[in-house]
Amino acid sequence: MLELISGLHTPNFDTREEKIDYLQTEVFRKDKHARDAVIPLMNGGMSVDITGTRFVEAMAAENLIGVYGASLPGWRDIQEFEKGLSISERKELTRQANKKAIESASSFFRERCNNAIVGANLLRILKDYEGTREDLIKSGQFDILFVGAGLPDDLPERMAQDDCKNMFYVPIVSSATVAKFIRRKKRELGKAGKKYRQPDAIYLELPNEAGGHLGAKNIEQAQDDSLWDPVKICDEIWKVFPNTPIIIAGGIGYKDQIIHAYDIANGASMGTRFLLTQESGMPNNIIEEKYLNKNIPVVVDEMSSTGYASRRLDIPVTERTEASIREAIRNCVSCVCGNKNECKYLLQANKIDPDYPNYCIRRELIKTRNGIATVCFTGRQIEKFRYNKLYRGKNGELYVPTVKETIEFLLSNNSVDSK
Ligand SMILES: Cc1cc2nc3c(=O)[nH]c(=O)nc-3n(C[C@H](O)[C@H](O)[C@H](O)COP(=O)(O)O)c2cc1C
Known part of the structure; x- marks a missing residue:
């Protein structure tokens, strides 16, 4: 077990070439030993700006994989637009803001992270998905691209291009369905004479435990433990991609859970545990008053404008008045109207009806990021974490630990004895 714990950390690399070589030969190997690979511990990418540059730097300092939340990275510059701008002007400003944010994050990692392994997480459903994806590739600073919330139908072809040869890609899935879809792409692309690249690993996020948007069809499925047996799902994924490592996420936050993840798969990733740190972008007042508040339960609903079921703290979303709806529409950048999706908020907001159920994801996540708690995504285990001495x-007062303290805690405490 001690051996395992040390295998969870990344080595130090003197050069980028050394790092790529390690990733190719030890982590994302594609031979018959791929399923024995140990992928260093990582965080799940969290947007908007929850796992930002400061957080990734803290993960790098602990020799773990830091994953940057690359969905709407330019949020700061596009919180409120001047009156009178058209939707296409707002979209263009969003594009420019995201581009600038990726460039600035890349410079930060280049200067401060000393050849650490850095990933980026991007939601497929975003209107600016393609633009951000290209910025990430062009920067040359991101080693692994994680893509979820939607089928990454573009990646098998895009990642087969020469400019992506030093970037690894990992679809985020909840079952073998997406894996089967990607494998089908091989035939399709082959017929069209195009290149195909298989995923370097699969990120299996379990909907019954994970925080944020969930890969379940509806609320009931997302809460039905019997549907999400990780051993069974890994086996199904390995039937599709036999020599591909799997990273497990959802419901991991203690040593025994980490060990279990490495027993059945090749890696473990955590969202909620790392959200509750000084370096995460979640403001400390929200962590203390909401996340660590024993009176606030967890809820799964379908109110996000993405249309996905999601898990969050059960606190009221911004008050809905005619004025607030008009304000949301005025600042809308069509953020989730990408790749055949439509915004569930806009569909109803256009009727200016304060009784409709959905919320504007962009507005609410930015509010939360600014310290006004509305939509607070969380994994199910928050209800246990709150009791941890961490x-x-x-003097028994609430405390928000650092990434370093969190890692020390989770590598030495089991879920059963950690009150
Ligand atoms: C606040 C929050 C924001 C998240 N944002 C994203 C995101 O932008 N993209 C994504 O793929 N997953 C996102 N997730 C999911 C995490 O990356 C991670 O896979 C998941 O939370 C793992 O479950 P756990 O919280 O039980 O550890 C988010 C989760 C939380 C709690």
């Missing part, structure tokens, strides 16, 4: 200061 979140108490010397």
Whole structure:
């Protein structure tokens, strides 16, 4: 077990070439030993700006894989637009803001992270998906691209291009369905005389545990533990991609859970555990008053404008008035109207009806990021985490730990004995 714990950290690399070589030969190997690979511990990418540059730097300092939340990275510059701009002008400003943010994050990692392994997480459903994806590729600073919330139908072809040869790609899935879809692409692309590249790993996010948007069809499925047996799902994925490592996410936050993930697969990733840190972009006041508040339950609903079921703290979303709806429409950048999706908020907001159920994801996540708690995504285990001594200061007061303290805690405490 001690051996396992040390295998969870990345080595130090003197050069980028050394790092790529390690990733190719040890982590994302494609031979018959691929299923024995140990992928260093990582965080799940969290947007908007929850796993930002400061967070990734803290993961790098601990020799773990830091994953940058690359969905709407330019959020700061596009919180409120001047009156009178057209939707296409707002979209263009969003494009420019995202581009600038990726460039600035890349410079930060180049200067501060010393050849650490850095990933980026991007939602497929975003209107600016393609633009951001290209920025990430062009920067040459991101080693692994994680794509979820939608079928990454573009990646088998795009990642087969020469400019992506030093970037690894990992679809985020909840079952073998997406894996089967990607494999089908091989035939399709082959027939069209195009190149195909298989995923370097699969990120299996379990909907019954994970935070944020979930890969379940509806609320009931997302809460039905019997549907999400990770051993069974890994086996199904390996039937599709036999020599591909799998990273498990959802419901991991203690040593025994990490060990279990490495027993059945090749890697473990955590969202909620890392959200509750000083370096995450989640403001400390929200962590203390909401996440660590024992009176706030967890809910799964379908109110996100993405249309996906999602898990969050059960606190009220911004008050809906005619004025707030008009304000959301005025600042809309069509953020989730990409790749055949439509915004569930806009569909109803256009009727200016304060009784409709959905919320504008862009507006609410930015509000939360600015310290006004509305939509607070969380994994199911938050209800256990709150009792951990990790979140108490010397006198029993609430405390937000650093990434370093969090890692020390989770590598030495089991879920059963960690009150
Ligand atoms: C606040 C929050 C924001 C998240 N944002 C994203 C995101 O932008 N993209 C994504 O693929 N997953 C996102 N997730 C999911 C995490 O990356 C991670 O896979 C998941 O939370 C793992 O489950 P856990 O919270 O039980 O550890 C988010 C989760 C949370 C709690």
